[in-house]
Amino acid sequence: MKPTDIRDPEYFHKVVDCQHACPAHTPVPEYIRLIAQERYDDAYMVNWESNVFPGILGRTCDRPCEPACRRGRVEEEPVAICRLKRVAADNKESILDRLPKIPTRKNGKKIALIGGGPASLTVARDLAPLGYQIDLYDNQPAGGGFMRSQIPSFRLPPSVLDEEVDYILGMGIHTHFHTYVDSLKSILDKSYDAVFVGTGAPRGSDLDIPGRQQCDKNIHIGIEWLGSVAFDHIHKTGKRVIVLGGGNTAMDCCRTARRLGGEDVKVVVRSEFAKMKASPWEIEDAQTEDIPIINNHMPKAFVHENGKLLGMKFDQVEVVYDQSGKRSLIPTGDEIFYEADEVLIAIGQDNAFPWIERDLGIEFGKWDMPQVDNTTFQSTNPKVFFGGDAAFGPENIITAVAHGHQSAVSIDLFLSGKSVQQRPAPGVNLISQKMGVHEWSYDNLVTIDLRQKVPHVDKSITLKDRKVEVELGFDIEAAYREAERCLNCDVQTVFDGAKCIECDGCTDICPTDCINFIDNAEEPVLRRSLRAPANDENQDLYISDRLVQTQRVMVKDENVCLHCGLCAERCPTGAWDMQRFLYSVTKAG
Amino acid sequence: MTYAKPAFRHPDAKTNEVGCTRRDYEGGLSTLCAGCGHDSISAAIIDACYELSIEPHRVAKLSGIGCSSKTPAYFLSGSHSFNSVHGRMPSVATGANLANRDLIYIGVSGDGDTASIGMGQFAHVMRRNLNMTYIVENNGCYGLTKGQDSATMDTESVSKKGDINPYMPIDLVRVGIEIGATFVGRSFSGDKAQLVPLIKAAISHRGFALLDVISPCVTFNNHQGSTKSYASFRDHRDAMPVDFIPRREAITTSYDAGVVHEACMHDGSVLRLQKVNEEYNIEDPQSALEAIAHHAKEDRILTGLLYIKRDSEELHDVLQTAAKPLNTMTQRELCPGSRFLDSINAGLR
Numbered sequence: 001m002k003p004t005d006i007r008d009p010e011y012f013h014k015v016v017d018c019q020h021a022c023p024a025h026t027p028v029p030e031y032i033r034l035i036a037q038e039r040y041d042d043a044y045m046v047n048w049e050s051n052v053f054p055g056i057l058g059r060t061c062d063r064p065c066e067p068a069c070r071r072g073r074v075e076e077e078p079v080a081i082c083r084l085k086r087v088a089a090d091n092k093e094s095i096l097d098r099l100p101k102i103p104t105r106k107n108g109k110k111i112a113l114i115g116g117g118p119a120s121l122t123v124a125r126d127l128a129p130l131g132y133q134i135d136l137y138d139n140q141p142a143g144g145g146f147m148r149s150q151i152p153s154f155r156l157p158p159s160v161l162d163e164e165v166d167y168i169l170g171m172g173i174h175t176h177f178h179t180y181v182d183s184l185k186s187i188l189d190k191s192y193d194a195v196f197v198g199t200g201a202p203r204g205s206d207l208d209i210p211g212r213q214q215c216d217k218n219i220h221i222g223i224e225w226l227g228s229v230a231f232d233h234i235h236k237t238g239k240r241v242i243v244l245g246g247g248n249t250a251m252d253c254c255r256t257a258r259r260l261g262g263e264d265v266k267v268v269v270r271s272e273f274a275k276m277k278a279s280p281w282e283i284e285d286a287q288t289e290d291i292p293i294i295n296n297h298m299p300k301a302f303v304h305e306n307g308k309l310l311g312m313k314f315d316q317v318e319v320v321y322d323q324s325g326k327r328s329l330i331p332t333g334d335e336i337f338y339e340a341d342e343v344l345i346a347i348g349q350d351n352a353f354p355w356i357e358r359d360l361g362i363e364f365g366k367w368d369m370p371q372v373d374n375t376t377f378q379s380t381n382p383k384v385f386f387g388g389d390a391a392f393g394p395e396n397i398i399t400a401v402a403h404g405h406q407s408a409v410s411i412d413l414f415l416s417g418k419s420v421q422q423r424p425a426p427g428v429n430l431i432s433q434k435m436g437v438h439e440w441s442y443d444n445l446v447t448i449d450l451r452q453k454v455p456h457v458d459k460s461i462t463l464k465d466r467k468v469e470v471e472l473g474f475d476i477e478a479a480y481r482e483a484e485r486c487l488n489c490d491v492q493t494v495f496d497g498a499k500c501i502e503c504d505g506c507t508d509i510c511p512t513d514c515i516n517f518i519d520n521a522e523e524p525v526l527r528r529s530l531r532a533p534a535n536d537e538n539q540d541l542y543i544s545d546r547l548v549q550t551q552r553v554m555v556k557d558e559n560v561c562l563h564c565g566l567c568a569e570r571c572p573t574g575a576w577d578m579q580r581f582l583y584s585v586t587k588a589g
Numbered sequence: 590m591t592y593a594k595p596a597f598r599h600p601d602a603k604t605n606e607v608g609c610t611r612r613d614y615e616g617g618l619s620t621l622c623a624g625c626g627h628d629s630i631s632a633a634i635i636d637a638c639y640e641l642s643i644e645p646h647r648v649a650k651l652s653g654i655g656c657s658s659k660t661p662a663y664f665l666s667g668s669h670s671f672n673s674v675h676g677r678m679p680s681v682a683t684g685a686n687l688a689n690r691d692l693i694y695i696g697v698s699g700d701g702d703t704a705s706i707g708m709g710q711f712a713h714v715m716r717r718n719l720n721m722t723y724i725v726e727n728n729g730c731y732g733l734t735k736g737q738d739s740a741t742m743d744t745e746s747v748s749k750k751g752d753i754n755p756y757m758p759i760d761l762v763r764v765g766i767e768i769g770a771t772f773v774g775r776s777f778s779g780d781k782a783q784l785v786p787l788i789k790a791a792i793s794h795r796g797f798a799l800l801d802v803i804s805p806c807v808t809f810n811n812h813q814g815s816t817k818s819y820a821s822f823r824d825h826r827d828a829m830p831v832d833f834i835p836r837r838e839a840i841t842t843s844y845d846a847g848v849v850h851e852a853c854m855h856d857g858s859v860l861r862l863q864k865v866n867e868e869y870n871i872e873d874p875q876s877a878l879e880a881i882a883h884h885a886k887e888d889r890i891l892t893g894l895l896y897i898k899r900d901s902e903e904l905h906d907v908l909q910t911a912a913k914p915l916n917t918m919t920q921r922e923l924c925p926g927s928r929f930l931d932s933i934n935a936g937l938r
Contacts, residue, residue, distance in 0.1 A: 501807075502819065504628075507632075508628055508631070512599045513598075532599040532602065571623060572807040
């Protein structure tokens with residue numbers, strides 16, 4: 001194998017699994033250390049710079065970082081990264097003086113943002129400090145988009161949402177709420193220099209089976225129904241509610257129904273439990289609120305009598321995988337009937353662009369989706385950019401934020417007359433953490449504490465009021481214990497082969513058998529011949545140049561390195577050093 | 590300030606036949622200098638015991654005084670241990686072995702503890718062919734007292750201060766072969782591929798097994814001019830590769846037949862040595878001494894298994910002691926009463 005080029009920022013970036021997995025590449029270990037030091041304002045700002053909505057995401061993020069967390073590979077559960085983020089938001093003092101200054105003299109460029117969700121707000125956050133004049137259009141009465149209309153208050157209190165949305169709107173954004181944009185042409189005609197479309201995926205899928213039309217009064221599309229609840233148009237529901245679908249929207253629907261008078265609420269899912277799209281913790285929360293989840297049931301018909309909904313019929317199905325692994329749902333012949341007063345359909349959502357005229361130079365492709373470059377987020381009309389769910393279909397908040405950052409970079413490049421393809425390199429910083437003998441400027445001791453549980457308000461209280469937040473968040477002590485579980489994967493093991501005397505001190509001390517000195521070979525051979533086989537091919541091998549004394553190479557399997565620093569501790573020559581690697585995605589401007 | 594080894598191990602860490610992972614053979618965290626060869630030897634002992642599936646409580650580790658003799662604290666924390674007086678580990682080992690012949694005895698000593706203050710005891714324990722593994726962690730200097738030349742320091746090796754050593758070195762392997770050790774090997778802390786199988790073979794050997802392991806002192810004897818630095822020793826070493834094949838495994842490696850020596854050990858395992866040449870007979874002490882001397886003349890250091898005498902009589906055989914350890918005997922067996930005492934006394938009259 002060729003020696004590893006550690007000057008390529010992507011190599012060490014990939015070692016920080018959580019940050020690498022995060023669409024916005026938030027420097028997770030960096031802010032977790034700050035939380036452990038009770039520097040909540042600093043921790044909040046590290047987040048805010050990167051993901052814009054720490055308080056919101058600390059409650060609602062899909063957490064792609066947690067399955068990636070290295071801790072989950074050496075212990076039972078990953079670090080509770082998401083809930084630590086919330087700790088920073090909950091405990092911060094005022095950060096207003098740290099927000100970017102907005103120039104009073106503008107740069108003369110005008111930008112329209114269509115939709116007031118996380119993608120648009122991120123674009124605004126990045127471009128307003130650069131002097132752009134920004135108009136934001138949204139049909140809702142307030143900013144936040146789906147974060148406001150679809151995430152129930154018991155998961156995300158409006159005060160948290162308002163605070164973080166207002167940080168951005170307070171940057172002199174001209175908001176046009178209650179304004180449904182029904183023509184992109186009319187916007188372009190207003191001589192904006194660029195337009196950003198962040199309108200989400202607003203159309204909930206319907207279910208066209210017998211009885212649908214007749215019972216329309218008692219059947220609702222999940223996301224629309226959640227929106228009506230959020231904006232106080234709906235206050236109660238029937239006692240018996242069936243929720244169709246296995247995603248997070250279904251979980252929000254069923255839990256909301258429990259709070260609006262639903263006593264017998266059940267979720268019915270076509271597929272098996274293991275294949276449900278909802279996050280495991282949201283499923284768990286629903287089950288805790290006495291909501292059964294019924295799998296392998298295919299909706300067959302709405303049953304009604306004189307226009308009154310009586311319930312639903314389902315075909316029980318069996319999941320069968322063929323040899324190629326393709327799944328099919330085969331009816332067993334059993335038909336099941338569940339009574340219901342109301343049905344909520346949460347089986348997916350789609351994009352819809354009826355308001356974009358097709359003669360504006362924006363090409364549409366498959367599924368009637370606009371053609372958008374997945375790096376620059378530019379459409380085929382160079383003035384028009386797409387981001388968030390509007391760009392490539394439904395994802396999540398943190399992905400929308402990542403899109404927003406990149407779109408802002410593109411818009412700024414475009415309006416400065418530069419190529420949008422020339423992306424700015426990431427900011428990278430690599431600093432030794434050695435302070436003295438046995439002293440490192442990070443907590444290198446690996447605790448054996450298990451994942452801390454987030455306390456919940458008792459359901460006898462939360463089920464009575466949809467506005468009571470269920471999760472209480474970590475207190476300071478639990479937050480500290482949880483923060484100390486972080487392995488500090490951003491403190492990198494950096495090897496300088498020229499200094500190595502091949503004493504084996506590092507190999508001998510490594511608690512997880514990561515370090516090897518062996519003859520070089522091709523990667524598959526190397527992976528098999530290490531002290532502990534390197535079976536996870538997604539995890540890189542760190543290879544040195546040939547060493548002077550024996551012509552062998554140092555091979556380190558990054559997979560389960562605990563970043564404990566003992567290799568550097570036992571190294572007599574400083575060939576190993578622990579160096580903090582800070583990787584930041586470069587923003588617009 | 591934090592200096593502790595994390596409890597986590599590799600999630601795919603395998604267990605051996607007695608259900609232990611490699612980490613179950615560890616000891617406390619070493620307080621030796623970073624980069625010390627002794628730590629690598631501790632790690633090699635850990636590897637050997639793990640791979641031999643030895644239950645840690647079946648081992649007694651013994652040592653004298655010095656950097657080397659601290660190391661039993663850093664491996665096999667589940668074993669019996671005795672840190673004895675300077676140079677007196679052999680007598681403690683002899684006593685322990687006579688009392689309980691069922692344990693595996695691993696002695697760890699240094700060049701001072703063996704070749705200076707302990708030279709007398711060292712000679713006699715070899716002469717008696719006590720059934721034990723005796724590892725000398727040989728760095729050519731007294732590291733614990735700031736690096737004075739030891740008795741194994743080569744002539745004209747330069748000390749850290751710049752003085753040239755005027756004295757002849759004691760070559761422990763030659764002494765061992767001359768005096769009666771029945772298994773004599775030399776190795777290097779920086780080559781586990783050779784050291785680990787040698788330790789395994791030494792443990793399997795029935796009789797006295799001496800391993801002289803060159804173990805550079807990073808602090809006082811790893812500079813230019815020293816003959817026992819990592820770089821110098823690697824430069825001057827001729828390594829004979831060693832394979833240790835436990836009884837239950839098939840032999841898969843193949844060497845040129847002329848230079849391979851296979852020795853079937855007492856427990857049925859097989860030791861394979863790839864010799865430097867065809868003439869060298871490692872079961873002949875004279876041949877071994879000649880090979881060592883020949884290499885030394887060429888300024889080379891021969892490492893590997895240098896000499897083995899199989900089917901020798903170890904001390905218990907010579908003394909015709911009881912077959913069982915004393916602690917498994919009843920009071921009646923240990924103290925058979927005045928009738929037996931009388932008959933013994935009568936025999937002496």
